Amino acid sequence: MTFIGLKDSIENIIFDLDGTLWDPMPMSIKAWHTALNGFDFIKNPISKEDIQGILGMQHDLVGKKLFPYLNEGQQAEVMNSCYVQEVNDIKESGGVLYNGLEATLKILGEKYNLFIVSNCQAGYIEAFYEYHGLGAYFKDFECSGNTGMSKTENVKMVIERNTLAKPIYIGDTLGDYTAAEGNRIPFIYAKYGFGEVPKAEYTINTIEDLKDLF
Template sequence: MLFDLDGTLWDSVDSICLSWNRVLGAHDPALAGTLTREKLIGCMGMLLPDIFRKLLPQLPPETLAAMEEELMEAENSWVAVHGGILYPGVEKTLGELSADYPLFIVSNCQAGYIEAFFQAHGLGQYFTDFENPGRTGKPKAENIALVVARNGLKHPLYIGDTQGDCNAATAAGVPFLHAAYGFGVIDHAVPAVHAFAEIPAAVRRLSPP
């Protein structure tokens, strides 16, 4: 099983907003408090450079490009210490799933963010491998395919919450399970769960004979 991170395993939106606003405010007091939960939720699943351009259109491209690394480093540092909000039943369910299946994370995040998630909540023990565009420079579909190939997976399943997750899984040739409790909606009927604890039963239904 390959998992998305934000909107699937946890909600770290408030931590991200706080860390970004601290950086923005240090550069320009007029930018303090620019980012809000509502604005960031509307961008979940996008690549980080696209999120920055959408949320901070008032900044010249060269200014924003110079700040991107600082914003990502501040986010990783804050999240590693303060964490986010795990969805109910995440650790218990991961323990159950990892006893029967290898687990992976493929997220559209920067390098170090998944490690920050592991550090904050101690869940790295449940995962075999992970990947992100911050390390590979590749989009999510290619990273899904990379993890599948690297680990010799025969019947992979990608679990995510946004249309982008669904599109990436489809492009990678991997079946998709919608985490409908997360941030996004899917524009067509797909298998779905409405709580993280429902995943084991859903996987059993979707598993090949």
């Protein structure tokens, strides 16, 4: 890992959330099992692999992938129940923060403005902030659950409404890389997350590697 040539070109850092700042899997599996138990037309139990396969996907496309045998109305009903349960579970017990996250955010926040853009549902980021007490580190956030738009468009929205100069995006999936490319901004690949980004120029193996940006 090296950030040579990158440090001087950064003033603002935009983060993905799942697989970048925390591991939501234990929380998500529990929440989805709870929610899906309420529907007798779900054919198969949801698995860890199923949920891993949709991490980073735009939230309103998930139902089509996981439940193709349901009609659109049923998909929407099921996904809404799962999403509501996730937000409730985050508020009650949170998720698994990556080691050194808050210390890293504190250090980065002394030099850079920090933001979050995620493909999650509405209320998810707020619940993350609320339970873990991390909201003060971030200047703004956006998600597909609020806008119905792609991550590329939401990153652009955060850049424009905050008039960000020299932003960078940090994430763990190919979709994150595509969002950075679509906005013509540098990208750092969080290799410890859930995706594969073979073309990433910059890579971190832990969230704490970002301290080297300071």
